[in-house]
Amino acid sequence: MSDDLVTDILNPVEPFLRSDRVPHIWCPGCGIGTTVNSFARALIDSNIDLGSLALVSGIGCTGRVAGYVKLDSFHTTHGRAIPFATGLKLANPKLNVVVYSGDGDLSAIGGNHLIHAARRNIDLKVICVNNLIYAMTGGQTAPTTPDHSTTSTNPYGVFEASFNLPQLVEAAGAVYVARWTTFHVRQLSRAISEAFQKKGFSFIEVISPCPTLYQRRNKMGDGLDAMKYYKEKSRVRHGAPTSEVGMTMTGEIIVGKFVDRERPDYQTMMKAQFHESLGERFVEQTEMVCS
Amino acid sequence: MKTDSEAAVLPKAGHHSADPHTADRPIAVRHTADPRGVLTGIHFMDGDHACCEGALAAGCRCAAGYPITPSTEVVERFASRVPMVGGTFIQMEDELAASITLQGMVWAGAKAFTVTSGPGFSLMMEHIGYAAMTETPCVFVDVQRGGPSTGLPTLPAQADMMQARWGSHGDYEVIALCPNSPQECFDLTIKAFNLAEEYRVPVMFMMDEVVGHMSEKVVIPPADQIEVVPRKHTHKSVEDYLPYATNGDQVPEMAHAGEGYNFHVTGLTHDERGYPNMTLAVQDKLVRRLQSKILNAVDRITMTEEEQIEGADVVVVSYGITSRVAQRAIEAARERGLHVGKLRLITAWPFPEKKFRDLAAKVKAFVVPELNLGQMVREVERAAGGQAKTFAVSHAGGGVHNPEEILKVIVEASRCQTI
Ligand SMILES: Cc1ncc(C[n+]2csc(CCOP(=O)(O)OP(=O)(O)O)c2C)c(N)n1
Ligand code: SF4
Ligand SMILES: [Mg+2]
Numbered sequence: 001m002s003d004d005l006v007t008d009i010l011n012p013v014e015p016f017l018r019s020d021r022v023p024h025i026w027c028p029g030c031g032i033g034t035t036v037n038s039f040a041r042a043l044i045d046s047n048i049d050l051g052s053l054a055l056v057s058g059i060g061c062t063g064r065v066a067g068y069v070k071l072d073s074f075h076t077t078h079g080r081a082i083p084f085a086t087g088l089k090l091a092n093p094k095l096n097v098v099v100y101s102g103d104g105d106l107s108a109i110g111g112n113h114l115i116h117a118a119r120r121n122i123d124l125k126v127i128c129v130n131n132l133i134y135a136m137t138g139g140q141t142a143p144t145t146p147d148h149s150t151t152s153t154n155p156y157g158v159f160e161a162s163f164n165l166p167q168l169v170e171a172a173g174a175v176y177v178a179r180w181t182t183f184h185v186r187q188l189s190r191a192i193s194e195a196f197q198k199k200g201f202s203f204i205e206v207i208s209p210c211p212t213l214y215q216r217r218n219k220m221g222d223g224l225d226a227m228k229y230y231k232e233k234s235r236v237r238h239g240a241p242t243s244e245v246g247m248t249m250t251g252e253i254i255v256g257k258f259v260d261r262e263r264p265d266y267q268t269m270m271k272a273q274f275h276e277s278l279g280e281r282f283v284e285q286t287e288m289v290c291s
Numbered sequence: 292m293k294t295d296s297e298a299a300v301l302p303k304a305g306h307h308s309a310d311p312h313t314a315d316r317p318i319a320v321r322h323t324a325d326p327r328g329v330l331t332g333i334h335f336m337d338g339d340h341a342c343c344e345g346a347l348a349a350g351c352r353c354a355a356g357y358p359i360t361p362s363t364e365v366v367e368r369f370a371s372r373v374p375m376v377g378g379t380f381i382q383m384e385d386e387l388a389a390s391i392t393l394q395g396m397v398w399a400g401a402k403a404f405t406v407t408s409g410p411g412f413s414l415m416m417e418h419i420g421y422a423a424m425t426e427t428p429c430v431f432v433d434v435q436r437g438g439p440s441t442g443l444p445t446l447p448a449q450a451d452m453m454q455a456r457w458g459s460h461g462d463y464e465v466i467a468l469c470p471n472s473p474q475e476c477f478d479l480t481i482k483a484f485n486l487a488e489e490y491r492v493p494v495m496f497m498m499d500e501v502v503g504h505m506s507e508k509v510v511i512p513p514a515d516q517i518e519v520v521p522r523k524h525t526h527k528s529v530e531d532y533l534p535y536a537t538n539g540d541q542v543p544e545m546a547h548a549g550e551g552y553n554f555h556v557t558g559l560t561h562d563e564r565g566y567p568n569m570t571l572a573v574q575d576k577l578v579r580r581l582q583s584k585i586l587n588a589v590d591r592i593t594m595t596e597e598e599q600i601e602g603a604d605v606v607v608v609s610y611g612i613t614s615r616v617a618q619r620a621i622e623a624a625r626e627r628g629l630h631v632g633k634l635r636l637i638t639a640w641p642f643p644e645k646k647f648r649d650l651a652a653k654v655k656a657f658v659v660p661e662l663n664l665g666q667m668v669r670e671v672e673r674a675a676g677g678q679a680k681t682f683a684v685s686h687a688g689g690g691v692h693n694p695e696e697i698l699k700v701i702v703e704a705s706r707c708q709t710i
Pocket of ligand 2: 131
């Protein structure tokens with residue numbers, strides 16, 4: 001049947017996407033779509049129950065991911081994906097909750113929530129697409145924008161220090177921290193699968209090109225040039241001390257799995273505490289009563 | 292005391308604890324409270340604690356908060372009670388977080404609330420808008436203190452009334468209730484949760500420091516006498532479900548995360564599928580529905596307490612703690628032979644505009660004491676539309692009115708010429 005042809009060439013990640021929402025808004029050469037592909041592959045590989053999966057985004061180009069995945073998905077407010085996700089997880093511990101958002105969303109306006117969720121070790125999988133810029137609003141400086149690069153709000157060059165996100169979340173308490181680029185699609189996918197196996201706050205940073213704003217303004221070429229740069233300048237250093245993985249504008253990009261440690265997550269700690277303090281009087285949360 | 296028709300259908304035990312709307316209508320199943328959350332008995336407790344008990348009785352099992360005087364006792368009690376009832380409290384890093392964490396809790400199936408006071412309420416505005424836009428049923432408790440800014444942390448005010456209505460950007464409607472006693476903090480908190488579920492709207496529970504901290508008798512009825520409104524959960528199949536389609540009554544049905552519906556929720560303007568759609572037509576339809584689902588139901592939502600309105604020259608309009616101070620002034624005025632009616636707003640928003648318009652045609656004047664420099668009085672004046680005079684009795688907050696001040700204005704208002 002001629003239809004078979006269509007099915008045969010079906011991209012394996014397509015069942016995870018809302019086909020009724022294409023075309024998407026992302027620019028040609030943008031890395032966000034690539035990360036979604038790796039994410040979908042991780043869902044296939046980790047055999048995760050899709051019905052139990054909820055995806056939460058903040059606001060930004062990356063924040064639009066929530067609108068394209070065929071999952072229970074929440075496009076929240078700027079910076080607040082993590083606290084919303086925290087609420088989902090607390091009220092229904094059976095959910096697998098993924099936070100998928102941009103560097104600005106997660107580390108600037110949402111920075112306080114990021115460190116506190118890591119500190120509490122809430123069982124969330126955070127995928128941070130770091131394009132080193134506020135893209136959706138037109139290329140302004142983000143906390144991650146490297147020194148010397150030019151942005152619309154630092155037209156003479158960025159002079160403030162930038163965040164090293166892996167170091168930040170490790171210090172705050174994350175149990176799993178990895179960084180890959182959009183060149184490393186398989187490694188990224190594997191990292192996401194691995195994070196699904198962990199209980200606790202997991203953080204995966206994906207260095208991703210924004211050709212339209214960051215690359216262009218900094219004369220770094222298009223999406224393809226970004227791939228070349230990622231290929232040539234990335235160095236895999238699993239277990240690298242996160243203090244050594246800070247990003248520069250044109251230097252080496254250290255990638256790999258930096259942190260993989262065990263620490264009881266928030267809900268495990270909470271239950272243990274209530275058992276200890278309340279004994280028989282502790283009533284475990286079951287199905288919520290309102291439906 | 293004569294209450295208006297709506298307040299009158301409230302049941303015997305705990306006078307606001309059942310839902311007059313559902314009581315009016317033939318309903319197949321009567322949903323009553325889960326007994327595990329109901330502390331049946333006669334108590335002596337303050338308004339903050341009574342509010343917490345009301346939430347538990349209403350079926351609320353999740354809360355997110357951030358400490359702030361004079362509201363903290365609500366969540367402190369919740370934190371100590373809820374592990375024995377089967378639920379969760381989390382103290383978040385700030386009110387920005389608390390006000391959206393609770394919405395995550397709701398979309399996972401829980402009834403949830405957050406509790407704050409002025410400075411925290413200001414931070415929560417973003418997510419009152421999000422709840423309105425995404426139609427997330429939830430309750431925001433604001434135990435009002437003197438402002439602006441840090442103001443008077445331990446002293447009362449009623450100066451967040453307009454913020455409760457207009458604080459987030461864009462056009463939207465909320466419901467706001469104003470308890471005037473610890474008993475009402477219990478009864479009306481249940482009501483707040485019920486309204487939130489029925490209309491899928493954020494409900495503002497506008498307490499004040501005095502009501503929050505005063506201790507009085509609070510009667511908590513048996514669970515089977517407390518009516519609760521369950522989640523408006525869809526019965527549709529995954530294939531047929533449209534998250535923001537309405538079924539005549541303008542309130543869409545909900546699904547929860549983890550049930551297989553694969554639905555999308557966004558604060559962007561969205562169509563019936565929940566998908567972003569930034570066309571003027573979709574914006575117009577959505578925002579008008581968010582407004583009309585509440586405004587078309589004003590009569591059903593409105594609760595007032597009325598006394599000697601018939602034949603009154605002057606009607607004193609008040610709410611919250613001020614209504615109890617005003618009572619003294621009203622009685623003193625009656626002793627002087629003045630015809631003074633009382634109208635207490637139990638629901639502040641949506642404002643019962645028509646009720647006031649009709650009343651304005653019959654009385655000379657409204658006297659509106661409130662612990663602010665003139666907020667709800669603007670609504671009264673607007674609704675009166677020039678048919679009756681309106682007198683504000685303002686107070687900058689930090690204490691309550693001296694009844695004498697209110698009495699003086701009542702006397703002045705009684706003397707005024709009918710317009
Ligand atoms: C409260 C608030 N402030 C500002 C904005 C405007 N805004 C939208 S997206 C964005 C930055 C997004 O940057 P990032 O998270 O890095 O996402 P990207 O677009 O780069 O993927 C900003 C500032 C907003 N939507 N809400
Ligand atoms: S502006 Fe940049 S980040 Fe946004 S879609 Fe375009 S390329 Fe991607
Ligand atoms: Mg960015």
